[in-house]
Amino acid sequence: MEMQKTITSLLILVLLLFGVVSALALEAPLLEADDCQMCHADVIAVVQEFGGKHRDAVTCIECHREHPPRGANAIPACSLCHDPAENEHFKAGGCLGCHNPHRPKQIDFSHAARVAPACSGCHPKQGGELLAYPSNHSVLDCKDCHLEHGQFLNCLECHAAHLAGQTYADCRQCHRPHSPLKVVYLNNLGSEQCSACHPSPAERLAQTTTKHGLLRCVYCHKSQHKRVPACETCHFKPHDLGMHEKFPKCVSCHGGPHLLIN
Numbered sequence: 432m433e434m435q436k437t438i439t440s441l442l443i444l445v446l447l448l449f450g451v452v453s454a455l456a457l458e459a460p461l462l463e464a465d466d467c468q469m470c471h472a473d474v475i476a477v478v479q480e481f482g483g484k485h486r487d488a489v490t491c492i493e494c495h496r497e498h499p500p501r502g503a504n505a506i507p508a509c510s511l512c513h514d515p516a517e518n519e520h521f522k523a524g525g526c527l528g529c530h531n532p533h534r535p536k537q538i539d540f541s542h543a544a545r546v547a548p549a550c551s552g553c554h555p556k557q558g559g560e561l562l563a564y565p566s567n568h569s570v571l572d573c574k575d576c577h578l579e580h581g582q583f584l585n586c587l588e589c590h591a592a593h594l595a596g597q598t599y600a601d602c603r604q605c606h607r608p609h610s611p612l613k614v615v616y617l618n619n620l621g622s623e624q625c626s627a628c629h630p631s632p633a634e635r636l637a638q639t640t641t642k643h644g645l646l647r648c649v650y651c652h653k654s655q656h657k658r659v660p661a662c663e664t665c666h667f668k669p670h671d672l673g674m675h676e677k678f679p680k681c682v683s684c685h686g687g688p689h690l691l692i693n
Contacts, residue, residue, distance in 0.1 A: 462498065464490040474533055481534035494532070503506070520552025529580075538580035545572050557609045564610035583608070593627035605656070614656030621646045634681070635690035643691055651688070 460613050471491075478486050485494075489512070489631045497504045497569040509532075528543030540546055551558025568576075570624050576584045586602040594601070601609040604624060605614045616624075624662040626633030651665075652658050662681040678684055684691040 432496055434527060462492060466494050467491040467495075477533045481537055483536050485535055518552060519555075520549060523549035525549070540574040540577075540579070543574065548579075549690060560607070560609035566610070566612045566615045568611055569607065594623065597627075615654060616649065616656075618638050618649045618653055620647070620649045625649075625652075632689045635687070639690050641691045641693065 440672045494507050496503055499505050509526045513521045529538045529540060529546060585599045587599060604620055651660055668675055
């Protein structure tokens with residue numbers, strides 16, 4: 432009987448204590464944004480310096496709506512503000528692989544898996560080029576070349592130069608990193624850039640005694656690689672109609688354009 436009374440008394444005491452604690456919790460004042468700095472001054476300093484819109488557009492408690500141990504929503508989902516329906520980039524998922532919420536624009540790829548889907552959400556032009564012009568670059572992930580956001584590798588860090596002394600600026604005269612096999616250039620490109628990949632035509636041009644030997648490669652092959660003009664573009668039809676009908680291909684008599692036979 433005494434044991435039963437003791438147990439009953441203990442249960443009543445526990446219930447009373449629980450009631451007091453619950454009442455105190457209910458009466459506890461709600462946190463204000465300024466309260467966060469009492470325990471999280473280091474985080475607030477980072478947000479103040481690097482937070483961008485996370486500093487200016489929201490407060491701590493607008494993101495962190497609850498604080499452990501009272502709630503389970505201390506860390507919000509990015510989609511709370513960044514609606515996937517509004518931007519393709521927000522559909523990529525794995526946000527924390529690149530972004531630290533307290534410094535969101537300091538993008539770090541080191542913890543990310545494949546970042547190409549996320550990158551193309553903000554850089555659709557480059558992503559579109561990689562798809563439209565397939566090359567070895569298309570199978571790489573963006574972070575293979577862009578080790579940090581806004582940074583890129585020099586072509587010559589992966590590729591051997593076509594020509595001795597060639598620089599990154601020389602590479603970019605013909606190649607675009609996201610469509611490298613679509614070779615386009617200005618029509619003042621020096622012929623030495625072409626001869627690096629086409630030594631045989633360059634050698635024949637050096638031997639010719641015709642005016643073709645005085646022209647830059649881009650005079651005939653204008654603007655884009657593999658563009659080959661018809662002879663009539665410059666020479667019209669220099670012979671009588673019967674001759675052109677009998678020999679429709681100029682090279683039948685004159686050889687190739689790089690080493691003409693008069």
